[in-house]
Amino acid sequence: MNNKITIRRLPTGVPGLDQLLGGGLPEFSFNLIAGTPGSGKTTLAHQIMFSLAAPDNRALFFTVLGEPALKMLRYQQQFTFFDHSKINQSIRFVNLSTELLEGDFDRVLARIATELKEYEPSLVFVDSFRSVVHSAESEGRNVLDLQRFVQQLGMQMTSWQATTFMIGEYLASESESSPVFTVADGILWLSQNLHRNSMVRKMQVVKMRGQSQAPGLHTFRIGDAGLRVFPRAIVQPNQAVGPAPAGLTDRVSMGVAGLDEMLGGGLPAGYSLLALGPSGSGKTILATAFLAEGVRCGEPGVIAAFEKSPSQLLNNRLHALVSAGQVGVIDTRSLDLSIDETLHDMIRMIDRMQAKRVVIDSLSGFELALAPEFSEDFRGSLYRMVAELTSKGVTILMTSELEDRYTDLRVSPGGSAFLADAILVQRYVEIAGQLKRIFSIIKVRGSDHSKDIRMFDISAEGIEIGERLSDYDGIMTGHPRANS
Amino acid sequence: MEDLTLQRQQIIASLTEQQPENIADAAMGHWQQLADEIITIIGEAGFASLYERSLHLAQATFPWLPSGTLSPQTPPNSHRFAELGMRLAEQTQAHARAAHSLLLTIFTDILASLIGEQLISSILRAVWGNLASVTPDKEPNNE
Numbered sequence: 001m002n003n004k005i006t007i008r009r010l011p012t013g014v015p016g017l018d019q020l021l022g023g024g025l026p027e028f029s030f031n032l033i034a035g036t037p038g039s040g041k042t043t044l045a046h047q048i049m050f051s052l053a054a055p056d057n058r059a060l061f062f063t064v065l066g067e068p069a070l071k072m073l074r075y076q077q078q079f080t081f082f083d084h085s086k087i088n089q090s091i092r093f094v095n096l097s098t099e100l101l102e103g104d105f106d107r108v109l110a111r112i113a114t115e116l117k118e119y120e121p122s123l124v125f126v127d128s129f130r131s132v133v134h135s136a137e138s139e140g141r142n143v144l145d146l147q148r149f150v151q152q153l154g155m156q157m158t159s160w161q162a163t164t165f166m167i168g169e170y171l172a173s174e175s176e177s178s179p180v181f182t183v184a185d186g187i188l189w190l191s192q193n194l195h196r197n198s199m200v201r202k203m204q205v206v207k208m209r210g211q212s213q214a215p216g217l218h219t220f221r222i223g224d225a226g227l228r229v230f231p232r233a234i235v236q237p238n239q240a241v242g243p244a245p246a247g248l249t250d251r252v253s254m255g256v257a258g259l260d261e262m263l264g265g266g267l268p269a270g271y272s273l274l275a276l277g278p279s280g281s282g283k284t285i286l287a288t289a290f291l292a293e294g295v296r297c298g299e300p301g302v303i304a305a306f307e308k309s310p311s312q313l314l315n316n317r318l319h320a321l322v323s324a325g326q327v328g329v330i331d332t333r334s335l336d337l338s339i340d341e342t343l344h345d346m347i348r349m350i351d352r353m354q355a356k357r358v359v360i361d362s363l364s365g366f367e368l369a370l371a372p373e374f375s376e377d378f379r380g381s382l383y384r385m386v387a388e389l390t391s392k393g394v395t396i397l398m399t400s401e402l403e404d405r406y407t408d409l410r411v412s413p414g415g416s417a418f419l420a421d422a423i424l425v426q427r428y429v430e431i432a433g434q435l436k437r438i439f440s441i442i443k444v445r446g447s448d449h450s451k452d453i454r455m456f457d458i459s460a461e462g463i464e465i466g467e468r469l470s471d472y473d474g475i476m477t478g479h480p481r482a483n484s
Numbered sequence: 485m486e487d488l489t490l491q492r493q494q495i496i497a498s499l500t501e502q503q504p505e506n507i508a509d510a511a512m513g514h515w516q517q518l519a520d521e522i523i524t525i526i527g528e529a530g531f532a533s534l535y536e537r538s539l540h541l542a543q544a545t546f547p548w549l550p551s552g553t554l555s556p557q558t559p560p561n562s563h564r565f566a567e568l569g570m571r572l573a574e575q576t577q578a579h580a581r582a583a584h585s586l587l588l589t590i591f592t593d594i595l596a597s598l599i600g601e602q603l604i605s606s607i608l609r610a611v612w613g614n615l616a617s618v619t620p621d622k623e624p625n626n627e
Contacts, residue, residue, distance in 0.1 A: 068530060069527060070599060073599040084600075088610055094525070095524060095530070096527075098523075
């Protein structure tokens with residue numbers, strides 16, 4: 001028999017946070033929610049409290065100096081999680097400023113103890129704990145005194161069997177000197193990162209005793225419903241980029257006559273195809289054909305369109321697919337997206353629609369839509385994103401703008417080509433006084449494919465693949481010469 | 485939401501329409517009960533500033549009301565409302581009752597404008613729950 005203690009994990013009610021914590025909050029833990037002003041500490045605390053509080057699981061929220069309690073109540077009511085019916089029966093607010101003004105830690109502890117006995121909460125919040133610390137410093141108390149206070153409080157809460165949250169403003173540099181960081185079982189660090197003109201909110205689980213939290217910084221947003229965390233995609237050890245070789249037998253059709261043959265019998269399922277080409281060369285039309293063919297075969301699709309605004313979104317054919325609910329569109333509204341947020345939206349949509357095909361149109365637009373901070377690590381994040389998506393078994397088509405330089409051919413804009421399993425390049429060439437479109441398949445990992453350079457046309461029906469340009473040399477220079 | 489405002493007015497009405505021998509003592513008692521609950525939530529200083537503002541506004545109608553500078557340091561359970569009681573005692577019962585009612589109305593109006601009628605309603609129910617239940621048809625609606 002296993003006699004080890006099993007720690008119950010409480011769901012926080014904050015989307016994405018439980019995953020970050022490694023499965024929820026350990027019951028009876030003593031936690032610190034720290035961060036700079038405006039980083040969302042009080043909102044996070046309220047969201048957790050309103051989600052967990054119930055008549056048999058009461059919450060006591062102590063307010064200290066800091067933000068006046070009146071204002072806190074006024075503003076927190078704007079969030080949808082603020083549930084009036086829980087006040088009094090399940091949630092009680094208590095202000096400690098009188099005790100603190102008298103500057104006596106023992107009185108603060110005594111008042112907390114009295115309130116605990118009276119209300120018998122299972123959840124306790126102290127906002128902001130920082131005020132207690134400040135009061136100690138201004139009175140020239142020594143650190144030992146404060147440390148004793150923090151330890152006593154921690155002990156009091158644990159023996160009371162209450163899960164506790166201390167909320168406080170801290171700067172990163174203070175974290176080592178403050179005793180509360182040592183005593184805490186869990187530390188959640190919230191920050192607002194400025195980069196150029198954009199602001200990105202991030203959360204870090206610095207410490208969570210007894211369980212394995214998701215390391216690193218994770219982005220989050222604050223909306224009407226409160227916080228939403230987007231855990232950073234991390235490539236799992238068993239999650240290789242791209243499909244297993246066995247997947248090669250399973251091919252998906254591209255929806256363009258002749259293209260499947262050139263790819264060696266269709267695009268292997270679970271592959272990512274990068275379609276490169278200059279502006280107007282037909283990348284979005286290729287993507288539309290790919291999605292339409294999927295719908296025809298009973299495979300719903302998802303598109304993240306970064307090139308156009310939703311109103312002028314997409315060509316008629318794609319618009320029809322979207323209106324019919326056969327293709328889902330990812331909202332790419334702002335210019336401060338994180339890759340993880342987009343990935344979460346995509347995965348949600350893929351799961352909801354049981355999608356098998358995904359289009360990202362285009363990587364260049366995606367990079368622009370990201371907050372500048374993320375653009376710097378675009379390649380790394382894209383790598384994790386493609387790994388996450390292909391591990392779900394979807395087949396991906398990504399488009400990317402290719403600057404048409406005729407003197408050299410670069411198939412790896414921003415170095416992103418390495419993460420594609422297959423690459424198709426489109427270009428313009430001048431033949432007999434006309435600008436013609438040509439394309440070629442450059443790579444299909446682990447598969448035979450056509451090496452032809454083919455002309456193609458775009459008509460009302462879509463892409464029509466033409467003949468091989470066998471009579472010309474130097475096509476890729478943009479100025480082919482007849483080789484006869 | 486209008487239901488809740490109505491309910492609040494009814495609670496104040498039933499408090500002030502009671503016929504105690506001495507309205508001044510009753511008023512001091514009411515304020516002490518209300519202060520205990522509100523100070524718990526928003527602190528001494530928060531309560532003191534709201535009370536002061538309410539007195540200031542009520543003085544437009546009843547200039548004899550105290551100007552009410554409550555020191556945040558006033559220890560709890562002291563005679564915080566002694567001055568109010570004294571001034572009320574100097575008036576006729578009807579006058580004193582009207583002033584008491586107005587002061588409570590203004591105070592809760594201000595609080596409602598800051599934290600909303602629903603939260604006020606649950607505070608008043610915590611203090612004078614029995615009075616709220618006197619009007620069973622005014623069950624708060626949580627819309």
